[in-house]
Amino acid sequence: MQSSPGLAQDPPLTPLLSLQTITVRGRNQPRLDGVSLQLEPGERVALLGPSGAGKSTLLAVANGLLTPDQGQVLWQGEPRAHGVRARRRQQARIGTLWQDLRLIEELTVQQNLNAARLAVWGWPRALLNLLLPLDTAACAAVLQRLDLDPALLHQPVSALSGGQRQRVALARLLRQEPLLLLADEPLASLDPRLAADLLTLLLELASPPRALLLSLHRPDLLGGFDRVVGLRAGRLVFDQPSASLKPAQLEELYAGSGPP
Amino acid sequence: MRPAAPLWVLLPALVLLPVLALLPGISHGGGWELVGQFAAAALRPSLDPLVLGSVLGGLAVTAGIALLGWAASLALGLVLGIASSRVVWRSCCGSAAPAGWIRRLLALPRSIHELLWGLLLLQLVGLQPAVAVVAIAIPFGALVARVVSDLLDALPTASLEALRSGGAPAPAALLTALGPPLLPQVISYSGYRLECALRSATLLGVFGLGGLGTELRLTLQSLAFPELWTGLWLLLAVMLLLEALLGWLRRRWAMPARLGLRQGSVGRQGQEMVAVALALLPVLAVVAWRLEVRPAGLLQWQGLPPLGPADWGAVTALPWPALVGHTLLLTLTAAALAVGLAPLLLVVVAPWRAGGWLVRGLWALGRLWPPPLTALLLLFVLQPGVLTGALALGFHNLGILGRLLLEAAETSGVPQQQALAAAGTGPRLALLYGRFSGLARPYLSYGAYRADVILRESVVVGLVGATGLGSQLLEALSSFAADQLLALVLAYALLTLLGEDLSDRARLWLLETPHGDGHPQEAGGAWR
Numbered sequence: 001m002q003s004s005p006g007l008a009q010d011p012p013l014t015p016l017l018s019l020q021t022i023t024v025r026g027r028n029q030p031r032l033d034g035v036s037l038q039l040e041p042g043e044r045v046a047l048l049g050p051s052g053a054g055k056s057t058l059l060a061v062a063n064g065l066l067t068p069d070q071g072q073v074l075w076q077g078e079p080r081a082h083g084v085r086a087r088r089r090q091q092a093r094i095g096t097l098w099q100d101l102r103l104i105e106e107l108t109v110q111q112n113l114n115a116a117r118l119a120v121w122g123w124p125r126a127l128l129n130l131l132l133p134l135d136t137a138a139c140a141a142v143l144q145r146l147d148l149d150p151a152l153l154h155q156p157v158s159a160l161s162g163g164q165r166q167r168v169a170l171a172r173l174l175r176q177e178p179l180l181l182l183a184d185e186p187l188a189s190l191d192p193r194l195a196a197d198l199l200t201l202l203l204e205l206a207s208p209p210r211a212l213l214l215s216l217h218r219p220d221l222l223g224g225f226d227r228v229v230g231l232r233a234g235r236l237v238f239d240q241p242s243a244s245l246k247p248a249q250l251e252e253l254y255a256g257s258g259p260p
Numbered sequence: 261m262r263p264a265a266p267l268w269v270l271l272p273a274l275v276l277l278p279v280l281a282l283l284p285g286i287s288h289g290g291g292w293e294l295v296g297q298f299a300a301a302a303l304r305p306s307l308d309p310l311v312l313g314s315v316l317g318g319l320a321v322t323a324g325i326a327l328l329g330w331a332a333s334l335a336l337g338l339v340l341g342i343a344s345s346r347v348v349w350r351s352c353c354g355s356a357a358p359a360g361w362i363r364r365l366l367a368l369p370r371s372i373h374e375l376l377w378g379l380l381l382l383q384l385v386g387l388q389p390a391v392a393v394v395a396i397a398i399p400f401g402a403l404v405a406r407v408v409s410d411l412l413d414a415l416p417t418a419s420l421e422a423l424r425s426g427g428a429p430a431p432a433a434l435l436t437a438l439g440p441p442l443l444p445q446v447i448s449y450s451g452y453r454l455e456c457a458l459r460s461a462t463l464l465g466v467f468g469l470g471g472l473g474t475e476l477r478l479t480l481q482s483l484a485f486p487e488l489w490t491g492l493w494l495l496l497a498v499m500l501l502l503e504a505l506l507g508w509l510r511r512r513w514a515m516p517a518r519l520g521l522r523q524g525s526v527g528r529q530g531q532e533m534v535a536v537a538l539a540l541l542p543v544l545a546v547v548a549w550r551l552e553v554r555p556a557g558l559l560q561w562q563g564l565p566p567l568g569p570a571d572w573g574a575v576t577a578l579p580w581p582a583l584v585g586h587t588l589l590l591t592l593t594a595a596a597l598a599v600g601l602a603p604l605l606l607v608v609v610a611p612w613r614a615g616g617w618l619v620r621g622l623w624a625l626g627r628l629w630p631p632p633l634t635a636l637l638l639l640f641v642l643q644p645g646v647l648t649g650a651l652a653l654g655f656h657n658l659g660i661l662g663r664l665l666l667e668a669a670e671t672s673g674v675p676q677q678q679a680l681a682a683a684g685t686g687p688r689l690a691l692l693y694g695r696f697s698g699l700a701r702p703y704l705s706y707g708a709y710r711a712d713v714i715l716r717e718s719v720v721v722g723l724v725g726a727t728g729l730g731s732q733l734l735e736a737l738s739s740f741a742a743d744q745l746l747a748l749v750l751a752y753a754l755l756t757l758l759g760e761d762l763s764d765r766a767r768l769w770l771l772e773t774p775h776g777d778g779h780p781q782e783a784g785g786a787w788r
Contacts, residue, residue: 063682084611084686091684102679106265106697115693119684126689130264176683 014077022071030054033234042208047215049231050257055215064091092119095178101169103157110153113139116176142171183214265700273600291640301485315491322471324547326461329396337404345412351430370402371756389551392469451506463630570743586728595711597654602662610687626659649721673698705770712763
């Protein structure tokens with residue numbers, strides 16, 4: 001369907017992730033109703049919609065936590081694996097930045113960063129990580145990439161400040177070496193300056209071949225995105241280059257649900 | 261090199277290495293056939309109306325004893341708890357010193373296991389239903405007293421001081437300021453005590469104090485396995501029903517869970533609680549009447565067999581270091597087995613839903629099955645000794661700890677586990693890293709408390725022999741050696757008090773750090 005303008009003239013690429021007519025019947029989460037969406041390598045896509053529209057559900061389908069009731073998920077052109085191991089290998093390339101960060105408070109920064117490698121590590125390394133500082137160089141490198149002092153590596157996460165935690169969560173995402181970055185309203189609870197900083201960082205990290213799919217509530221921050229997708233009551237309302245988005249479309253998307 | 265939180269939870273399981281290494285040495289392999297018959301009989305319990313009738317009768321007696329013992333212990337515990345609270349003494353008399361004295365006095369009844377109380381009373385007043393009830397009421401009452409006073413002393417005193425400085429008399433101010441916050445915690449805890457009372461009443465029966473336990477032991481010893489399973493399945497049904505009912509009440513009344521990391525809004529629907537408490541009173545009266553519990557009967561002491569002159573030489577000649585050493589070894593092995601196996605089993609079965617249910621079933625059996633019966637069963641294939649006793653006690657406590665861990669794991673670390681799973685981490689590692697990180701401190705501090713309970717309980721596996729103080733005690737009881745009995749009970753009490761102090765310290769240390777979320781009363785005893 002869509003491909004980003006910058007890549008349009010290239011030979012057809014295999015989409016990184018392709019969601020095909022995904023339906024989720026809501027039990028514990030908002031429902032999805034025949035949603036299709038493709039992400040090409042290098043694309044930065046913003047996901048808009050009022051609360052309860054199914055943004056989180058869509059992200060959960062994308063990262064594999066949720067299996068849709070109908071529809072197919074293709075990862076790099078292949079159906080999502082049924083075998084447990086193959087599926088985990090696919091999930092290991094999809095990194096999620098959670099709104100509540102989901103760091104493990106009791107572990108050190110280094111142990112948290114290494115927890116992103118658990119999908120590919122075996123038991124011996126997983127246990128050793130709880131005993132010794134492993135892969136210090138690689139962990140220090142991701143911290144430095146995010147302007148954090150490598151001396152933080154040995155601090156317990158519970159001792160960090162709010163801003164540091166945010167960046168450590170990002171560092172963990174990098175340490176996972178994902179091809180697709182997902183973020184569920186990462187800016188929601190941040191003050192404007194921190195939010196802008198984080199968004200810049202995320203857009204920067206999503207350089208080819210990585211792609212970014214980010215849900216947000218703030219239409220004013222769409223500048224850096226290639227595409228914008230609108231979701232309302234579980235249905236896809238629009239999917240277009242962000243430059244062509246009109247205020248009327250936004251108004252319609254959020255109609256009846258208060259200011260965006 | 262300091263192990264991180266999730267590893268702490270698994271470390272006690274290292275005790276499996278020596279245990280598995282020693283097992284072949286103590287197995288005699290004679291009774292595997294019997295164990296097979298026992299297991300096979302689980303699927304075809306006897307449905308003979310006679311058997312069913314006698315099992316149901318026994319079950320009713322056990323449940324009645326549990327209920328009465330529990331109610332008596334609550335009444336006793338509330339009164340003594342208030343009497344040993346520092347806050348109460350300080351506001352009423354200006355000095356907290358008497359609270360300390362009463363606390364110290366209460367340590368002795370608490371440190372002696374209900375089985376010992378039961379057997380001692382049995383010698384004094386003969387077999388009657390009231391013996392088991394009182395045997396439960398004494399140590400449970402002292403325990404409830406300690407918990408109530410700890411809870412009271414841990415409550416914030418600001419509103420009390422406000423009322424007092426406004427001129428309210430001490431009793432009225434105490435009731436108004438401390439009553440409402442205390443009540444839901446006490447009720448939640450007392451629900452848990454009722455579960456304990458049911459287990460204790462079954463255990464007392466195993467030693468002949470009436471009820472289903474007696475039948476369980478007799479059917480086991482006469483190898484009547486189908487009849488044994490009739491009793492076990494019914495007991496299991498009652499226990500699970502009781503646990504489900506109490507869990508439901510706890511949620512309905514928004515009570516603090518025992519291993520809850522965070523206390524939500526505590527205590528709603530006060531009228532309903534009071535109504536339930538009032539409705540219990542006639543039930544108790546009917547039960548007491550049906551069981552023919554007569555308090556007066558306790559005052560009629562039977563003539564004791566003539567006691568010989570005390571032979572203190574024989575008392576000092578007892579192998580004390582070995583007795584104490586074996587008791588401690590038994591306790592630590594059983595505690596490590598219970599504390600370490602619960603999380604290990606959860607990790608092992610994490611990928612399979614069916615495995616989870618299997619583990620739950622195993623734990624329910626462990627809770628239900630009185631340790632001396634497990635020990636007797638183990639004797640079919642193992643030689644008597646410390647390890648056999650430790651396995652029996654460990655299995656029982658595994659059931660208790662495992663259920664607690666599951667309860668706590670349902671609400672703790674779920675987002676972290678999900679995040680790991682979404683990034684492709686396998687279910688076992690996601691459980692270990694995601695959920696056990698936050699649970700490690702509260703779980704291990706509960707484990708420290710459990711070790712202290714196991715020390716007290718070690719007497720109940722004394723009948724499989726050579727397990728230290730417990731077996732020596734039972735021997736002294738049956739041979740009417742009052743001098744040895746006295747010395748052994750005192751030694752036991754001393755050891756238990758030391759153990760309690762140690763486990764309190766361990767718990768405080770574990771809960772001290774900022775992210776332990778440690779409410780002082782958790783360290784003190786809401787979990788007892």
